Amino acid sequence: MDIIVLRPDVTDEQIEKIVKKLEAKGLKPHISRGAERTIIGVIGDTSKVTEDEENAIRAIPGVEDVVRILKPYKLASRDFKKTDTVIQVDNTVIGGKRVHIAAGPCAVENRVTLLDIAEKVKASGATFLRGGAFKPRTSPYSFQGLGVEGLKYLKEAKERTGLPIISEIMDPRDIDVMLDYVDILQIGTRNMQNFKLLMEVGSVDKPVLLKRGMSATIKELLMAAEYILSRGNEKVILCERGIRTFETATRNTLDLSAVPLLKSVSHLPVAVDPSHGVGKRELVGPMAVAAVAAGADMLLIEVHTNPEEALSDGEQSLTPEQFKEVMKKVKAVAEAIGREV
Amino acid sequence: MDIIVLRPDVTDEQIEKIVKKLEAKGLKPHISRGAERTIIGVIGDTSKVTEDEENAIRAIPGVEDVVRILKPYKLASRDFKKTDTVIQVDNTVIGGKRVHIAAGPCAVENRVTLLDIAEKVKASGATFLRGGAFKPRTSPYSFQGLGVEGLKYLKEAKERTGLPIISEIMDPRDIDVMLDYVDILQIGTRNMQNFKLLMEVGSVDKPVLLKRGMSATIKELLMAAEYILSRGNEKVILCERGIRTFETATRNTLDLSAVPLLKSVSHLPVAVDPSHGVGKRELVGPMAVAAVAAGADMLLIEVHTNPEEALSDGEQSLTPEQFKEVMKKVKAVAEAIGREV
C-alpha cells in the first residue's frame, strides 16, 4: 500500500483524476479526509506502479506528496531472497564464512612489478589479485592504463599464483576481451550509474563487483545492482568505497555502516575498499580491520612494491611489508567475530 | 612553482630522493628549512608534473603534503584563452549577449506530443528544443526512452519550428546516429566522468553540453571539459544542474554561484538547468530568473503539455502556460542586466 497526500486546496476533479489512474492499474483507492489533510491509501499490488507513474501523480497540482511503502528494488532485496547469496569463483566462495582479501596495485604498470606484487600479497594471505588495465582518470593527461596488455599480465599473474583476478571494465565495447582475462568484472564508482555498462555486465555469466558511486545512496546502489540482476546475472558483489562529504582530511568518507545495512536489506555479499575510502596509507590498516569487524565479506587493498614510483594512487598504497602487518590484525579480528581469512 | 611540505621526521635520504625526481623533470628544487617544517619550492615549468607524479611524491614517507599552484586544467581555463568562447549553432551563437532558452519534455514520448510542445515553447520564445531519446533512469523498470525513433521526432520538430535540438548521448556506440539528428550533444550528470564517452564526443565537430556531475566539484567539471577539449572539440558548454547535498526538500541544490565562478576561471559558456536543479515545478520559475541574474548564457527548462501524463519528470515540468509566464520574467531580468532573450 502506498499513500498519496493531498494539498489542503485539492479539488474534487483532481481527486477523481487520481482515482481513475489508480483504478486503471487495478488498484483500490481509499480516501481518508482528516482535519488538516486528505490522503488516499492505495490498496493492492503497488509494485506495479512505476517511478514514472508515481511522478505523473506527483505532477497533479493537488498532490503534496506520494509516499511509497515498498522498496523500489526487488531482486536485490532480502525480501525477495532470504538466504545470503554465495558466489563461486574458481574453487572458493564469496559471501560465506571466509573473509576474502583482494590485493594488488591500483594500475597494472608493467609485467615484472605486477608479478612481484602478486607473489608477495599471495604470501601474506591475499585470496584475489586486483589491478586496473583500463583506468578512469580525472585528468586526460594522467596515465590511462595499459589496456589489453595489462590484462595479459594479470592472467599470467594468476597462472603463477592461482589468485583469481578482479579488474575494472569502463567501456561496454570491452566486454568480450574482459571475459577472456578476468574472474570478476569491476564496475568503478564513476560508472555505477552508467546504465549501458550495467546492462552489458548483466548479460554475461561472470561475477560483478559493483562499487558504490561516490555520491550514491544505498538505495541507488541497490537499484544499480537491480539493473544487473534484472538482466539475468545474479552474481553481484556490492562494494562500499567511501562517499563524498564536506570532509577533506580524507579522500572520501568510508561509510562502514553501509556494510551491516546492506547485509540487512539485501542478500548480496558486501566488499569494502579502505584504500580509496580514506586515500591515506596510514589509515588503510585501521579501516581494513574495522571493515571486517563491521561484517565485510571482502576487502580490496592497494599494495605496491614501490609506492613512490607507482603510476597511480601511490599515496594510498601499502608496501608488501605493511600489507603483511595489516593482514595479521585482519585475521585476528576476523577470528574474534567468528570468521576466517 | 609548486611546494612540497615535509614532515618533521623527514630524512636526508628522502629529501634527496625528491630532489632527484624533480631534477629528472628539469625542475629546480629550492629547500627552505623553517623552525617547524622544511619545505621544497619547485622552480620551473611544473605543469609538466602529472597528477600521477605528484602522487608518487606524496607516497614518499617524509612528505606531508604537496601544494600545486597551477590549476590542473589548461585548455578550459581563462588563463589559456582570455576571450569568451562563442559557439555557433545554425544561425545563432551561444555565449554572446543573448541568453538562450532550451525548452522541451524530459523524454520524447511520441510524435504528436513532441511537435505540440515544440510549437508552444517556440511561441513563448524558446530558442532550442531539448528532449531525451536515450534516457538514463535510476530504475531498470522505468521508461528508457524511444531511442532512434525519438531522434527522428526531434528532427521533424526542428524542421517545423526551426529550433535546433539538444539531446543526450549515453553510449559511445551511439555517436554516429546522434550526429545525424541533433545539434548539441548532451552529456548527462551521471556520465560526466564516463571518460570513454567524453573522448568520443571530443573527437567530433559538434557542440557538447556537459552537465556537472551531481557530486562533481567545479574543478572536476573543468577537467571533464578538458577531456573533450584536449581531443580537439572546442565547442563545450558547461551546465550547472544542481548538486547533491544533505537537503532533501529539493531534488538537488542548484549551485548558482557556479555560474559567475565558472565564467571567471573559464572562457566557456555556462548553462543552467533549474528543472533538475530543484525538481519542483513551483520553484523552477524563480530559479530560472535567478540563473539569468547570476549570468547564465543558457537555460534548460522542462516543459510538457500534460505533466500529469509525462513518462518522466512530470513533477518538475512546466505547462506551456507556466513556461510563458516564466519567460516574461526571464526577459525582464535579462534586460535589466543588459542582456537579451
Added chain:
Amino acid sequence: MDIIVLRPDVTDEQIEKIVKKLEAKGLKPHISRGAERTIIGVIGDTSKVTEDEENAIRAIPGVEDVVRILKPYKLASRDFKKTDTVIQVDNTVIGGKRVHIAAGPCAVENRVTLLDIAEKVKASGATFLRGGAFKPRTSPYSFQGLGVEGLKYLKEAKERTGLPIISEIMDPRDIDVMLDYVDILQIGTRNMQNFKLLMEVGSVDKPVLLKRGMSATIKELLMAAEYILSRGNEKVILCERGIRTFETATRNTLDLSAVPLLKSVSHLPVAVDPSHGVGKRELVGPMAVAAVAAGADMLLIEVHTNPEEALSDGEQSLTPEQFKEVMKKVKAVAEAIGREV
C-alpha cells in the same frame, strides 16, 4: 493521518502494543494487511503525537517505518498563517514590496571606520546597518569583537545615518545589553540550534534574524524558528547564508532555492547573505542580484572601506564603490520583477 509500516515478521503482540499506544492518545488505528506489508493508518489529530512518541513507536521491533504526514512545525507554517508576515522596524517594514539591503562590516573594528562605512552604504541605498560586536570565530586566537564598545559605535552610527542596526547575539547572558543597542537580533549560523539562546530571543519583543545553520535542512531552520515563535516572539526573519557541501571553490554553497521554498511553506520574510554564502568578493554581486531575482526580502552584504585591513572577512567584503555598483543592478532587477529597493 500518519502511517506505520510494519515488518513482514511483525507479531500480533507488537501490533496490539501499537494499537494501545495510539488509542491512549485518542487516535484510531486502521490496519490494512497487504500482500507484502501490513500498515496501520492513524486517524485523528496526529499533531498530538510528539517526535518522542513517534520514536518510541519506531523502537518496537516489528515496526519498519513511521511516515508522518503533517509537518513538525506549526506556527512557522503557511498552513497556520496564510498571509505574509510583515515586520515593522522603525518606520519601515520587512516582508513587503520593498527589498531591504543591510550592509556594513563583518565586525565593528573602531568608531571612525564604522561611521565612515555607515555613511557610505547609506549613500548607496542601504536601509540597514549590519556589523558584529560579538564575533563567533573558529579560532580562539582570532579577533573576538569589541563587545559592548562595538554596540555603542553601532548606536552612534544609527544616530548619524538613521539606519537601524542588525547585530549578532552569541550568549543568552547578553540579551539585556543587546536590547538597548540593536534593532534586529541576529542568531548566527553556528547558533541556529543553540536552543537556550533561541528561547531567550523568543521571550523578548524585538525582531530576530535567524540564520540557517550551515548544515541545517529547511525543516530544521523552521523548527528553530518555531522555538522563537512558540515563546511568543512572532518577528522572525529567516536567512539563507550558504550550506556546507563538498564544493570547496566557494566558502559555502548558497542555496537560493531555499528562498522560494521557504516563502511557499512559511509566512515569514526571507533574507539572503551572499557574502558568507560564497566568501569571494567577485561573486557577491552576481549572487546578490540572483537572490533578489529568486524573491529575497532582504540582503545582507559585507562592505568595508578597506578590506585589506579588515579584522575579519576582508576576502569577501565589497568596497563602498563595488557596493554602489552592485546596488545599481540590484535595483534594476528588483524593479524588473515588480519590487523596489
Added chain:
Amino acid sequence: MDIIVLRPDVTDEQIEKIVKKLEAKGLKPHISRGAERTIIGVIGDTSKVTEDEENAIRAIPGVEDVVRILKPYKLASRDFKKTDTVIQVDNTVIGGKRVHIAAGPCAVENRVTLLDIAEKVKASGATFLRGGAFKPRTSPYSFQGLGVEGLKYLKEAKERTGLPIISEIMDPRDIDVMLDYVDILQIGTRNMQNFKLLMEVGSVDKPVLLKRGMSATIKELLMAAEYILSRGNEKVILCERGIRTFETATRNTLDLSAVPLLKSVSHLPVAVDPSHGVGKRELVGPMAVAAVAAGADMLLIEVHTNPEEALSDGEQSLTPEQFKEVMKKVKAVAEAIGREV
C-alpha cells in the same frame, strides 16, 4: 613558511603592500617570478600570522590564494605534545590500554528506570554511565530533560554502581550545578561551535567530552578543542558521532576514519558514539565493534530497559540484553588488537 600565490595581473604596488605587511610582522618575503604565476614565500615564524591577517592579505586584489603550511591548532596537535594524553577519572584512566564503555539512556527520565539501567549496564561491563539531564531537542514540543532533578538521579546512580557520570551541558549558566553532579562534561554536536560554552568549560578543572559537530571538519573539531585547551583545561576527549551527508538510510554517517586520523594528528583520546552515528538499533552493535577495531578509546552506547517507552531516541537504544551481546564482541575484538575492555 607560508606561500602567497599572486594573480597574473598583480601590480608592483600590490606586491609592495604585501611585503610591508609581512615585514611588519617580522617575516621575510621571498619573491619567485615563474612563467605563469609569481609567488611569495614567507620565511620566519608564520604561526604569528592570525587567520584575520591571512584574510586581509587575501583581500588584496592581486592575491589569488594564500597557502598556510602550519596547522591552525597548536595545543591540540601531536606536534605540540608527542605522547598520548591520558585523563584520570576517579580511579581509572581514559586514553590508555583500556577501552571504556559509557552506556545509559539518551535522557534521564525518572529515578527508577535510571537506576535499573545503570545496574544492568554495569553488570555487562560498562565503565561509565551516560544520560542527559538537559536535552537539546530539534522541536520545542519535545521532552527537554529533567534538569537538575535528572542530575540528582545520575549522582545517586553513581553512588550505587560506582560508574562515573557523563552528561551534557547546554548553557554556560549551568556550569556550577554541572560541576557538582557530573564527572565528564559533554559538549553536544549542536554546541561544538558555541564558543561561549567552550570558553566556560575551558575554565574549569573537569574532563570535557567534545562531540564533533554534525557538519564539522576534523580541523574545526580540533579548533574547538583548542578553545578549551587554550583556557587551561587540558582534559579533552574528542568524540566522533556521525556527520551529515546526503545518505538518509542512516541518521548520520559515522566517520570511523576520524578515529585513526585524530589519533595521528592529535594527542587527545578519541571516543565514538555509534548510537547517534547510525540511529538504528540493529546497526549499533556492528559499528561499536568496528569503532574499537579502528582504535577508539571509548564508546558511548545508548541503552534503555524499555526502548518502546523511552522519552527520546528509543529507536537507536539497545536493550540491556542486546547491550550484553554487543559487549561480548567488543571485548573479543579489543583483545584481538591488543587492548582490553
